[in-house]
Amino acid sequence: MTIYKQKIFLILGFVFVAFGILGAILPLMPSTVFFIVAAYFFSKSSKKFHDKLLANKYVGNHIKNFYEKKGMPLRAKIISIISLFLTITISLVLIDRTPFLVALLLSIAFAVSFYIISLNTIHEVDQLGEK
Secondary structure, eight states, X not given: OOHHHHHHHHHHHHHHHHHHHHXXXXXXXXXXXXXXXXXXXXXXXXXXXXXXXXXXXXXXXXXXXXIIISEEEHHHHHHHHHHHHHHHHHHHHHSOOOHHHHHHHHHHHHHHHHHHHHSEEEOHHHHTTOO
C-alpha cells in the first residue's frame, strides 16, 4: 500500500470514529456501523489505532462480534430493531408523508431489520469465550 493510500485510510478511520461518536449522541444516527467501518480503515492503516478501537470498552466487543463471529447478541438485535422502528415512526410523524418517502423509510426499516435478523445470534456464553 502506498504511503498516500495509508494516510487517506488513517484519515477516513478518524472521520468514521467521529461519525460513530455523533451517532452515539444523536438519536436518529447509528453509531456501531461507523465504528465497524473505522476499524476496517484502521486495519489497513494503523495497527495501533485498530487495536485501540477493538479494546474500547464501549464499542470493541461489537466490532469483534461483527468481524469474528458475524453476529449480534439477541438483546442487541431486539434493541436495534425497536430503535430502528421507533426512529422511523418519529420520522414519519415529522416529515411530509408523501407516498415515496413513506415507502422509502419503510423499505429501509424492513431491509435493515431483515439484515439484523439474518446475522448469527451470539449467546452470552459465546461472548465470554466459553461454549
